[in-house]
Amino acid sequence: MTTPTEPMSGDGLGGAGDRPPAGVTVRSAERADLLGVFRVEKAVFTQPWPFAAFEKLLDAPAFLVADGAGTDRGSGDDGVAAGDVLGYVVGDLTPNHGRDIGHVKDIAVRPAAQGQGLGRTLLRRALYVLAGDGASVVKLEVRESNHRAQSLYADEGFDPARRIPRYYADGEAAFVMLLDVDEWARGDDADPA
Secondary structure (H helix, E strand, O other): OOOOOOOOOOOOOOHHHHOOOOOOEEEEOOHHHHHHHHHHHHHHOOOOOOHHHHHHOOOOOOOEEEEOOOOOHHHOOOOOOOOOEEEEEEEEEEOOOOOEEEEEEEEEEOHHHOOOOHHHHHHHHHHHHHHHOOEEEEEEEEEOOOHHHHHHHHHOOOEEEEEEOOOOOOOOOEEEEEEEHHHHHHHHHOOOO
């Protein structure tokens, strides 16, 4: 398997999708980030995960946060202060008979920080981590109505695998989308920095 090198501090493979906006840092989540993660979760989702879910997943290999350290984002009406969590991704790994499966469980960007490529950056960083930890396939679930997220995932190489009726508590269906990590890595290797 070809494993892409995880870009550090915005340098690396693939162009702008790997680099967070100026002044934003993507790093592993820490306990001190959990309240900020939970605030983003509640701001983005109508059915947010409970705080305890994030506590349980704190050691997940691809639990990453984007923080606004070094930004001037604290001066606006959006309630975002410098150093606040702007977004996060939670991804873990399940052993599966020699073909480990990565799972992007949750990803969100604070509404005030959306539209700047931060969701793509978080997703790609999580994929680098999961690939580096041995995932051969990465899966995720996405709401049937969330066309924006489906487009992002398709752009990164995820393919819809199946539809699960009534997956969410409100009765909405989900699409399970899969990414072949080897194919994704080859695509990234074709565009070195």
